[in-house]
Amino acid sequence: MLKASKKLSRACIRIAVLLLAFCGAAAAQQPASQGHMVRVPTAYSTYFEGYLAGPSDARLGVVLVHDRWGLNAQVKAWADRVAALGYRVLAVDLFDGRLVRRPQDWRMVWRAIDPVWTAANMDGVLRYMRAGETPVVAIGWGKGIGPLGDLLRRSPTALAGVVLYYDNETL
Numbered sequence: 001m002l003k004a005s006k007k008l009s010r011a012c013i014r015i016a017v018l019l020l021a022f023c024g025a026a027a028a029q030q031p032a033s034q035g036h037m038v039r040v041p042t043a044y045s046t047y048f049e050g051y052l053a054g055p056s057d058a059r060l061g062v063v064l065v066h067d068r069w070g071l072n073a074q075v076k077a078w079a080d081r082v083a084a085l086g087y088r089v090l091a092v093d094l095f096d097g098r099l100v101r102r103p104q105d106w107r108m109v110w111r112a113i114d115p116v117w118t119a120a121n122m123d124g125v126l127r128y129m130r131a132g133e134t135p136v137v138a139i140g141w142g143k144g145i146g147p148l149g150d151l152l153r154r155s156p157t158a159l160a161g162v163v164l165y166y167d168n169e170t171l
Contacts, residue, residue, distance in 0.1 A: 034080050035089070042124040050125065051076045051091040054083030060137065060160075061129040064091040067142025068106035070099040088134065092125050094118055094147060110143060115150075122151040126158055137161040
C-alpha cells in the first residue's frame with residue numbers, strides 16, 4: 001500500500017509540474033484534440049457534460065476543474081496534454097456550457113449556478129472516474145478551487161491527490 005501511495009504522490013507531483021508548465025507556456029504548440037464531450041450522471045438522475053480524454057485503461061484518472069472562464073478551448077487543450085501522458089482525464093463543465101468572455105461577467109455566471117447542483121456534479125465526476133477503481137487526482141484552479149474544496153470536505157479520502165492553482169485576480 002505504501003508503494004502505491006508513493007507512486008500516486010510522484011504522479012501528483014508530475015501533474016503539478018505539468019500544470020505549472022501550462023500556465024507559463026501560453027505560446028506552446030497545442031496538441032491535436034483527442035477528447036470528446038460526455039454526459040456524466042448525477043445522484044439526482046440528471047446529467048451534465050464534461051470533456052473526456054485519454055486511454056480508458058489508464059492507471060490514474062485526473063479531474064480538471066476549470067476557473068472563472070468555464071470549460072473553454074484552453075481547458076480542453078490542457079486535458080488533451082495531460083491525457084497524452086497516459087492519464088484518463090475528465091474536465092468538468094460547471095457552467096452548463098456557458099463561457100465567460102469578458103472578465104466582468106464571471107460573477108454573474110458563477111452566481112447563476114446552484115451550489116447544490118455543483119456538488120451533485122462534482123460527486124458525479126468522482127463516481128464516473130472511479131467506476132473501474134482507478135485512483136483519481138484532481139487539479140483545480142481559480143474559481144474551480146471552491147467546488148473541489150467542497151468535494152474534499154464531503155469526501156476527504158475520495159481523491160488520491162489534489163493540485164490547486166490560483167492567482168490573486170481570481171479569488
